[in-house]
Amino acid sequence: MAWFTRRRFSPGTLIVAVAIWMVLFCNYSFFKNVLGVYSESLRELGFVASLGILITALTVLLLSPFLVGRALKPLLIGILLIASMTAYFMDTYNVIVSSELLESGLQTDLAESIGLLSWKLILYLGLLGILPALLVYRTPIRVEPMRTAVLSRVKLFGGSLAVVLLMFGLFNGAYASFFREHKSLRFYTNPTTPIYTAIRYASDKIGGGNAIPYRQIGLDATQEPAVGKRRLLVVVVGETARADHFSLNGYDRNTNPMLAEHHVASFDNVWSCGTATAVSVPCMFSVLDREHYSERQAKATDNVLDILQRAGVNVAWLDNNSDSKGVALRIPYVNYRDRDVNLVCDTECRDVGMLAGVKEFVAMHPRGDIVIVLHQMGSHGPEYAKRYPESQAFFAPSCHSNLLESCSEEEINNAYDNSIRYTDYFLGQVIDYLKSEAKSFSPAMLYLSDHGESLGERGLFLHGFPYALAPDAQKRVPMIFWSSGGYPRVEKKLSGKTSVHQKMSQDYLFHTLLGLMRIQTDVYRPELDAFANG
């Protein structure tokens, strides 16, 4: 090691060395996916090799303007750590770093982060991140006079640009078709994609810093006079449930024994707004539709619960998930992951524990209609087996690891389906309770999941894929309605049907809730009300 400590390296050499390291060791998913679309002919393998050289040169090209002076080592170390973490999540779950994934990552709390911890993650972080970071830290850097430093950086920049152009020149046609036909593969490049996404995400957030003024909407909202009993509606916001794993929608395993007994209506063609909780939940309560939704706009505008509350409905949000994602900031809110609040906790606090809060809220409000949102833990992954008590496991054997690829497809599906069956049990309990209130109320329940989940199809796991590229499994969500009568418009629309095939989306929730609570306002759009009659 004597030569190593004596010899001093130029900053350029260090940058190129780190770029080569990341391309070789942190881009397994990229090359795996690229090799998936190419044959093993010599010419095509040559192209894949040139892709490797190209992304090395591009990485140097993009990073070298920033890696200057005292920023060189800290930035390189930061990039190595990001690249190693990204490699872990891409290689393990086949996810790509989208702004949706970043959003949900940053909103993840400690318990959820621990759910993702594994030896494999520590190994990735250690071998691909910390080890080279230590080498970078220890490498002696040559101090150059300003002129030399600028000149050698210009050479590095020019050199990598030349390599990029050379690669394009050598494989002209191949690159043209690569960028045209396999657009999505570029999302697997590491660290360019996570860095690009993080910069875009941060600039959106900073742009959001110049707060736009808060806008109240539906100020004209009034409630039509009541006919019959008071309305009591429980809205269950589901977590990670996919429509095609509900037996009510034709799934061949019995995942809905309770709901099947209650004569519910299942809407089997409903599409989510996003592929992550942090997008879907605020979006479904927002007046903005999916195409116009932005977190910034939604946060600065009244949502449907604000309008209901202002019109005189008693509204509350009980949460057994992470939080309300900004939806319940102006209405009563209770956290049911707190063991002092939720009375049904074993290894974790259960969704059924929220029912005590529903009863309490109902008892406290002797006048007016009531809307209570229950935000479930549902089927949150990757540890589906933690989402239900062991005594409620029905399909076996089930996957107990957070490293999904270490389980068989059957074990993953068993654990996931058990969690869906536990949601079915929970919804059955909600309906049983609501039935007990039928003397004084017209009770109803509306269940809608936030997004679906990939369970290993095409090698994909979890959710959070960019919407345009995400498979239907992440976007098609179950929606269930139950009432024991007292909603004439609903009864007319459903006319006894137990399944509705009309295509709908989470954009419908805003207007459907206004309709169910008989709210008249200019912002109500009947064409987006699931129960409006043609």
Ligand SMILES: [Zn+2]
């Ligand atoms: Zn979610």
